Amino acid sequence: MASDRLPVLLLAALLGCGGGFSDPSREFAEPVPEGSHDVVIHQPDVLGVLDTDRVDVHGAPVGVGCDTCHGPALAATPQGNPEEMHSDVDVVHGDLVCASCHDDDRTRLRRASGKTLEMDQAMELCAQCHGPQKRDYDHGSHGGMNGYWDLRQGPRSRNHCLDCHGAHAPQYQGGVAVHPPRDRFLRPRHDADHDDPKPAPADASETGAHDG
Amino acid sequence: MDDLTRRRLLKGGGATLGAAAFARALAPITEWTDDLSVDGFLQKHYKELSRDEIAAVCKRLEAETLQDYGAVVQIGDVRPQPGVEFAYALNLSVCIGCRRCSEACHVENNHDRATNNSYIRVLRIDKGTVDLAFSDTTYEGAVPRADSYYMPVQCHQCDNAPCVTVCPVEATWKEADGIVVVDYDWCIGCRYCEAACPYHARRFNWTKPEIPAEEINPDQAYLSNRIRPQGVMEKCTFCLQRTRKGKLPACLEACPTGARVFGNLLDPDSEIRWVLENKRVFVLKEDLGTQPRFFYFFDE
Numbered sequence: 001m002a003s004d005r006l007p008v009l010l011l012a013a014l015l016g017c018g019g020g021f022s023d024p025s026r027e028f029a030e031p032v033p034e035g036s037h038d039v040v041i042h043q044p045d046v047l048g049v050l051d052t053d054r055v056d057v058h059g060a061p062v063g064v065g066c067d068t069c070h071g072p073a074l075a076a077t078p079q080g081n082p083e084e085m086h087s088d089v090d091v092v093h094g095d096l097v098c099a100s101c102h103d104d105d106r107t108r109l110r111r112a113s114g115k116t117l118e119m120d121q122a123m124e125l126c127a128q129c130h131g132p133q134k135r136d137y138d139h140g141s142h143g144g145m146n147g148y149w150d151l152r153q154g155p156r157s158r159n160h161c162l163d164c165h166g167a168h169a170p171q172y173q174g175g176v177a178v179h180p181p182r183d184r185f186l187r188p189r190h191d192a193d194h195d196d197p198k199p200a201p202a203d204a205s206e207t208g209a210h211d212g
Numbered sequence: 213m214d215d216l217t218r219r220r221l222l223k224g225g226g227a228t229l230g231a232a233a234f235a236r237a238l239a240p241i242t243e244w245t246d247d248l249s250v251d252g253f254l255q256k257h258y259k260e261l262s263r264d265e266i267a268a269v270c271k272r273l274e275a276e277t278l279q280d281y282g283a284v285v286q287i288g289d290v291r292p293q294p295g296v297e298f299a300y301a302l303n304l305s306v307c308i309g310c311r312r313c314s315e316a317c318h319v320e321n322n323h324d325r326a327t328n329n330s331y332i333r334v335l336r337i338d339k340g341t342v343d344l345a346f347s348d349t350t351y352e353g354a355v356p357r358a359d360s361y362y363m364p365v366q367c368h369q370c371d372n373a374p375c376v377t378v379c380p381v382e383a384t385w386k387e388a389d390g391i392v393v394v395d396y397d398w399c400i401g402c403r404y405c406e407a408a409c410p411y412h413a414r415r416f417n418w419t420k421p422e423i424p425a426e427e428i429n430p431d432q433a434y435l436s437n438r439i440r441p442q443g444v445m446e447k448c449t450f451c452l453q454r455t456r457k458g459k460l461p462a463c464l465e466a467c468p469t470g471a472r473v474f475g476n477l478l479d480p481d482s483e484i485r486w487v488l489e490n491k492r493v494f495v496l497k498e499d500l501g502t503q504p505r506f507f508y509f510f511d512e
Binding site: 027032139143144146148149150152154159174175178179181 | 327356388458470490511
């Protein structure tokens with residue numbers, strides 16, 4: 001009995017499989033040629049620039065380069081109270097002080113080991129304390145990226161630590177929610193028939209920034 | 213009445229039934245609408261089209277887009293890369309719930325403007341719970357709130373996809389690189405797949421999408437972001453019009469916190485593999501056995 005049914009079952013299975021392409025060569029694209037493009041880390045323009053609270057005529061923030069005062073023409077760090085000249089710098093970064101990161105040559109940075117770093121090596125400085133974040137960054141799971149996942153086909157650009165975190169107050173600042181859904185069946189809570197008060201908008205001090 | 217023999221009765225009954233069946237078979241023609249071309253009506257299933265046929269279909273759809281929307285677009289038949297299977301991971305520790313991903317999807321995938329449609333729905337969930345039923349998707353204002361965490365949900369491209377199983381006409385299927393796609397021209401709009409999806413990831417085009425010509429993304433693919441007809445289902449395709457050409461998905465590029473990781477599961481050196489091997493990873497509703505290709509993870 002079972003052997004009688006076998007051909008029928010096989011036929012049914014074959015018909016049921018279906019689903020293949022009638023032209024199998026259409027299933028895949030042409031293979032991608034080997035080769036590799038670059039991963040470029042964006043260099044933020046705040047590096048080596050002291051932020052001020054001024055904006056120019058285009059609304060862009062105005063900064064003062066470190067070498068304006070600490071340039072090579074000056075043999076040593078200018079005398080006087082540094083806080084007067086850096087009043088816009090609010091350090092909210094653990095227990096760090098200026099010299100924790102800045103070299104005696106103020107146009108440069110310095111690691112805890114004493115190694116001097118140029119401003120464009122700032123990520124190495126961040127990484128000496130924030131190892132897990134640097135490890136995640138190196139594996140593409142921190143900091144975001146743009147461009148190509150497949151470096152055979154195109155380049156990729158990565159954010160710099162300072163693109164998202166201020167050097168002196170690094171906690172991520174959060175943002176404002178955009179693009180609320182307008183599905184037919186959705187109504188915002190404050191739009192309901194009953195007087196359901198809208199939750200008070202969280203202010204900046206309430207917003208929890210992500211850890212790392 | 214002597215004429216009413218058994219034979220005549222059966223013949224008459226048979227003729228009546230035959231005529232009714234014939235009329236029913238012609239019903240699609242009586243229901244013909246202006247926006248359906250003869251070529252569109254006679255079009256075969258996507259997988260049965262030859263290279264020349266799919267090229268002709270894309271050309272016709274480009275012409276229809278120009279006519280209906282006034283936009284010059286390029287619709288390609290973008291196929292999977294050999295040796296590539298996609299997976300996506302999202303870091304719940306850093307997502308701030310800003311919905312930039314949802315907005316980027318809206319723009320990239322030519323969604324209907326009036327409904328703010330997007331393939332990504334961001335859930336705001338009170339800290340201390342994982343009860344999705346009490347999540348909120350319509351929050352506004354500053355994010356993140358200190359009492360909340362945020363979980364963006366989109367198509368999980370399940371390997372055991374309920375939406376594919378339930379489709380009565382095989383208009384949706386899983387492709388070789390893991391992406392579940394829809395042939396919009398084969399879909400009958402029954403919405404079984406929408407009901408079957410445990411992630412609420414599928415959307416239905418209740419109306420003809422309205423998009424100003426200047427806002428239409430012209431870089432389109434037949435199986436993904438071409439403007440969908442009214443009455444069909446649509447879903448996230450991991451932006452296959454981009455990702456099958458090596459680019460990152462639009463939602464990933466838009467994410468301001470780098471919460472999203474995308475890549476080739478078959479490449480042992482890829483970022484996605486590192487996350488799956490080194491982070492605390494989970495899938496949503498694992499007990500349903502859907503085997504998603506979309507993962508959530510935490511930092512330490």
